[in-house]
Amino acid sequence: MKKQIFRFVKHLLINTLATTALSIFLMCIVAIIKGFTLMAIAVPFQILLANLLAHIGFIVFDKINMKYRIINYAVMLVYLIGIILGFGFLFDWFAVNEIWIVCVVGVIVFVLAIVMDIIKINRDAKEINASLDRLRNRIDNNDKTE
């Protein structure tokens, strides 16, 4: 049980930090394009908090097995936009950036996170299949030696 909780927290933190880094990076690009030179010290922490909340929500939505995965993604996206708008109004993000720009950044991070996740899960599946093949070959070879 402890191991499972540890694994869960580790997974949550890694994902949160990864998407936070990506969000900050994209916001920096937007800032450069718009000619800004400074970023408020609190903003990265606000982004971190928003990402943490988003991931906790995603975990909950992930548990709800909807018939079509696309509906799951749509619900997650709506939730994410909700968080962006909520945090945006709460921390005054839209005073310097237009609402749509912040939302587009959020959507880009969301899509990239999904793509990265799909790549990772496919790589893991390949590794497991390779291990199973090696295991089978080993058993076959042992049978032949007999």
Next chain:
Amino acid sequence: MKINLKENKNKNDIEILIEYPEMSETVRRIETVIKSVDNIVRCQDDDGKICFVRVSEIFYIESVEKQVYIYTKDKVYSSDSPLYQFAEKLYNFGFEQISKSCVLNLNTMVGVKAIFNSKMEAMLENGEKVIISRNFIPSIKKRLEKML
């Protein structure tokens, strides 16, 4: 690997001797596979009759609404024991937890396939498919590496 079978009318029971140059994971696996032939799990069939199933015949064990079901190639049994007990007891027989509600006999796994919701689908020897949760993938990978 050489296997010698010898009939001995004087013996009352089967006796197995494993000779090896050095203790290895393969030797341990052979030991567990042989042990599992004789290892049985107490469960109930559809009619509620008590029956015993060989560990090596179990494909996976699933918990559904506090009831535990034991799946063999073509039969399903139920048990009152909690899933975690099975996971602990059968660990040495090649069983591994693959989700919060399922313990799989890795020896029956034919392959895996990634599915959309960051999960995997394991295909079993009997054609059945079970879902592997993302959180359990690292431990399955480690386990298979260990088995090699």
